[in-house]
Amino acid sequence: QVSLKLEKVTKIFYDKKYNTKVIAVNNSSFEIKPGELVTLLGPSGCGKTTTLRMVAGFELPTNGKIYIGNEDITFLPPNKRDTATVFQSYGLFPHMTVFDNVAYGLKLKKMNKEEIKKKVIDTLEMVGLKELANRAPSKLSGGQQQRVALARSIIVEPSILLLDEPLSNLDALLREQMRIEIRKIQKKLGITAIYVTHDRVEAMSLSDKIIVMKEGKIIQIGTPNEIYENPNSKFVAGFVGKVAFFEVKIENIEREKCIVKFKNKILEIPKYEKNVSVGEKAILMARPESLILKDNDGLIKGRVKINVYLGNTVESFIDTEFGEIMVQIDNPSMKKIYSEGSSTSIDIVPELCK
Ligand code: ADP
Numbered sequence: 001q002v003s004l005k006l007e008k009v010t011k012i013f014y015d016k017k018y019n020t021k022v023i024a025v026n027n028s029s030f031e032i033k034p035g036e037l038v039t040l041l042g043p044s045g046c047g048k049t050t051t052l053r054m055v056a057g058f059e060l061p062t063n064g065k066i067y068i069g070n071e072d073i074t075f076l077p078p079n080k081r082d083t084a085t086v087f088q089s090y091g092l093f094p095h096m097t098v099f100d101n102v103a104y105g106l107k108l109k110k111m112n113k114e115e116i117k118k119k120v121i122d123t124l125e126m127v128g129l130k131e132l133a134n135r136a137p138s139k140l141s142g143g144q145q146q147r148v149a150l151a152r153s154i155i156v157e158p159s160i161l162l163l164d165e166p167l168s169n170l171d172a173l174l175r176e177q178m179r180i181e182i183r184k185i186q187k188k189l190g191i192t193a194i195y196v197t198h199d200r201v202e203a204m205s206l207s208d209k210i211i212v213m214k215e216g217k218i219i220q221i222g223t224p225n226e227i228y229e230n231p232n233s234k235f236v237a238g239f240v241g242k243v244a245f246f247e248v249k250i251e252n253i254e255r256e257k258c259i260v261k262f263k264n265k266i267l268e269i270p271k272y273e274k275n276v277s278v279g280e281k282a283i284l285m286a287r288p289e290s291l292i293l294k295d296n297d298g299l300i301k302g303r304v305k306i307n308v309y310l311g312n313t314v315e316s317f318i319d320t321e322f323g324e325i326m327v328q329i330d331n332p333s334m335k336k337i338y339s340e341g342s343s344t345s346i347d348i349v350p351e352l353c354k
C-alpha cells in the first residue's frame, strides 16, 4: 500500500494555432493515504481527467511534482509507474476473449501460463464473470464490459488504481450495484485509488475523501460528511446537495450559539462558523431536511409548485419570495403533504442549519 501526493501541480494547454491557453489544472496539492479512495468531483471541464492523466503519466505537468510514496514520479513514463487506469469507454481489445483481455497485463510481465490461468480465473470470479471467460467483449453488456476492464486493471496488482467516470455509460440500477462492487474490491485489495466523477451521489457513497474542483482549482477537500455538512462555499454546498440560502443579521454570539435575526424573527443556530461577528450579515444554509412545512405560521410563506414522490421521502417544491425552495418530507405517510397549488409556509429548524 502506497500514498500518492500532488504538490502544486499545474497543467496549461497551449493552442499554437489560435494562440490561446487553457489552465486545465491550477496549482493543485493533495495527498491520498495508503488504501484510501479519493474522488475528484466537479462539473465537466474542471480538470478532473487532466489531473488523473498526469498521475498516470499520459500528460506531463507544466509545473509541480507528483509522488508515489517517497518516489518522485513526475516525469516517469506511464509503464514505469505502478498505476492502472479504467476509462469510461472500457477500452477492451475487441479481437480477444474476456480471458485474454484480462490476461494481457500478466503476459506482458512474462508470467508462466499456469499461473496466469489461475490468476485470471480468480480475478474474473472476483468481478463475477467467471462463466463468461471465453466470450468476445462485443457479446457482453455494458456492465459486463466494465467489469472486464476493472478485472484487467486490478489483475496486475497496481499500487494506484485510477478510475475516470467508469460507470457513466451504465444505466442507473447497474451503476448503483457497480459502485458498491468497486468499493468492496478496492477495500479488499487495499489499493490506493482516485475516482473521477461529476455525480455527487456517486462521490458521496464511494469515497473516503472528496476533492471538489472548479475551473482547474481545488475548492475543498473533506470526508463526504464534512463536504455535505460544512461546505466552505455556496458552490460546494450547491454542488453536493439541494440547499437554500437566507441572508441573516448576527444579533449576538453566546456560548455554543449564534443568535441571528431573519425577517424580524430570532433564531438560535448551534452550528456556525467561528469567524462571524456581531452586527454583520451572514448566510444561513438550510438543507431540505432542515425545513418543515406548516399551515400558515411558518417564517416563509409560499405555494406548493410540485410534489415529487420518492417512496420514503417526498420532495415538495415551494414557490416563495426567496425563489423556489425544496423541502424534504421524510416518512411521508406520517406527515401532512400539502397538495400542489395549495398555500403553505416553511419553518426553519435552527438546530439543523449552518
Ligand atoms: P474534466 O475531466 O473535469 O471534464 P478535463 O480535465 O478533461 O476536465 O479538461 C479541463 C480543461 O482542459 C477543459 O477546458 C478542456 O477543454 C481542456 N483540455 C483538456 N485536454 C486538453 C488538450 N489535450 N488540449 C487542450 N485543452 C485540453
Ligand code: MG
Residues within 6 Å of the ligand: 048, 049, 050
Ligand atoms: Mg473528464
